[in-house]
Amino acid sequence: MTTETLTAERILEATEEVLRRYGPAKATVVDVARLLGVSHGSVYRHFRTKAALREAVTQRWLERTEITLESITDAITPGGAEKLRGWLMALFEAKRHKAGDDPELFATYDTLARENSGVTETHLSILTSQLTRIVEEGVRAGEFTAPDPHRVAVAVFAATARFHDPTYAPEWQKPSMDDEFSAVCDLVVRGLRT
Amino acid sequence: MTTETLTAERILEATEEVLRRYGPAKATVVDVARLLGVSHGSVYRHFRTKAALREAVTQRWLERTEITLESITDAITPGGAEKLRGWLMALFEAKRHKAGDDPELFATYDTLARENSGVTETHLSILTSQLTRIVEEGVRAGEFTAPDPHRVAVAVFAATARFHDPTYAPEWQKPSMDDEFSAVCDLVVRGLRT
Numbered sequence: 228m229t230t231e232t233l234t235a236e237r238i239l240e241a242t243e244e245v246l247r248r249y250g251p252a253k254a255t256v257v258d259v260a261r262l263l264g265v266s267h268g269s270v271y272r273h274f275r276t277k278a279a280l281r282e283a284v285t286q287r288w289l290e291r292t293e294i295t296l297e298s299i300t301d302a303i304t305p306g307g308a309e310k311l312r313g314w315l316m317a318l319f320e321a322k323r324h325k326a327g328d329d330p331e332l333f334a335t336y337d338t339l340a341r342e343n344s345g346v347t348e349t350h351l352s353i354l355t356s357q358l359t360r361i362v363e364e365g366v367r368a369g370e371f372t373a374p375d376p377h378r379v380a381v382a383v384f385a386a387t388a389r390f391h392d393p394t395y396a397p398e399w400q401k402p403s404m405d406d407e408f409s410a411v412c413d414l415v416v417r418g419l420r421t
Numbered sequence: 422m423t424t425e426t427l428t429a430e431r432i433l434e435a436t437e438e439v440l441r442r443y444g445p446a447k448a449t450v451v452d453v454a455r456l457l458g459v460s461h462g463s464v465y466r467h468f469r470t471k472a473a474l475r476e477a478v479t480q481r482w483l484e485r486t487e488i489t490l491e492s493i494t495d496a497i498t499p500g501g502a503e504k505l506r507g508w509l510m511a512l513f514e515a516k517r518h519k520a521g522d523d524p525e526l527f528a529t530y531d532t533l534a535r536e537n538s539g540v541t542e543t544h545l546s547i548l549t550s551q552l553t554r555i556v557e558e559g560v561r562a563g564e565f566t567a568p569d570p571h572r573v574a575v576a577v578f579a580a581t582a583r584f585h586d587p588t589y590a591p592e593w594q595k596p597s598m599d600d601e602f603s604a605v606c607d608l609v610v611r612g613l614r615t
Binding site for chain 2: 378379381382383385386387388389394406407410411413414415416417418419
């Protein structure tokens with residue numbers, strides 16, 4: 228037993244470390260407990276099943292991106308094109324960073340995200356609702372035209388999939404990606420302009 | 422030996438049939454020869470290696486889509502938005518059809534396309550050059566603004582990846598896809614308008 232209190236957050240940190248070491252197929256609750264120096268019963272008191280633990284660690288990973296993008300969405304800057312570009316760029320950068328810094332952990336989380344489709348759907352709907360707010364703000368500022376901001380936000384998200392869908396991670400390090408990103412951004416922003 | 426002349430086209434048809442039956446991992450040149458009732462030496466006279474045969478059958482599969490889209494590209498209709506939408510729709514329909522009608526053969530060709538990256542790159546550059554011509558035509562007609570038509574064509578192709586990249590094939594049968602496609606098309610076409 229360690230002297231620190233066993234919090235859900237500490238368990239999730241340890242789970243990430245175990246996933247990093249053993250990969251999603253082999254990581255077990257016993258490995259997590261061992262790393263923390265506690266019994267696996269103590270872990271189960273926080274997360275009732277292995278599935279619940281995997282879901283929680285996936286959610287935590289996805290939330291980090293949501294929080295970064297939330298601060299851009301809520302920034303008190305003139306809404307519209309500049310904020311939209313900033314948001315799309317931050318999303319691409321966050322994903323590219325995660326994928327480039329630790330490709331194995333990224334692949335692990337991609338596997339987990341596919342397993343936990345409910346968590347992933349929530350994540351995608353949070354990102355789409357942030358985008359919707361940016362579009363609405365641009366419309367209010369007279370910079371954008373969008374009869375249905377949510378529909379347009381879904382379209383913007385789909386149109387930029389190449390720069391945030393983990394499927395494309397192997398291509399993100401290509402030198403041509405930045406220019407391609409900026410060409411797609413230009414097209415999308417022009418498509419929203421009044 | 423059959424009485425028909427053994428042409429490259431007949432070999433490629435038989436290869437497709439063998440791929441359909443056994444999948445890309447198990448299909449062999451001997452299977453192709455057996456289906457045609459010829460010796461495998463006769464097949465090798467047309468395709469020097471198994472790799473050359475797999476490359477040729479992949480190219481044939483991709484060319485079918487190119488030919489369909491070529492006729493839209495070359496049509497003597499007013500260029501611009503209408504032709505662009507028609508081209509994108511035809512691409513989506515062709516891929517969705519192939520994937521929906523025979524998912525296993527589609528998966529097989531997806532595997533082959535990944536193996537034969539040179540053939541795939543040529544395919545993508547043919548499609549991008551068709552798109553470039555449509556954009557250029559729209560610019561000449563005064564309907565589109567595009568300082569660099571090729572760059573914009575690459576952006577349009579990237580922005581619509583969700584509707585032609587085989588990675589997304591499992592989602593193409595969703596009822597929401599048609600509306601999503603039309604929302605992305607609207608956005609892209611607006612982004613090109615004068």
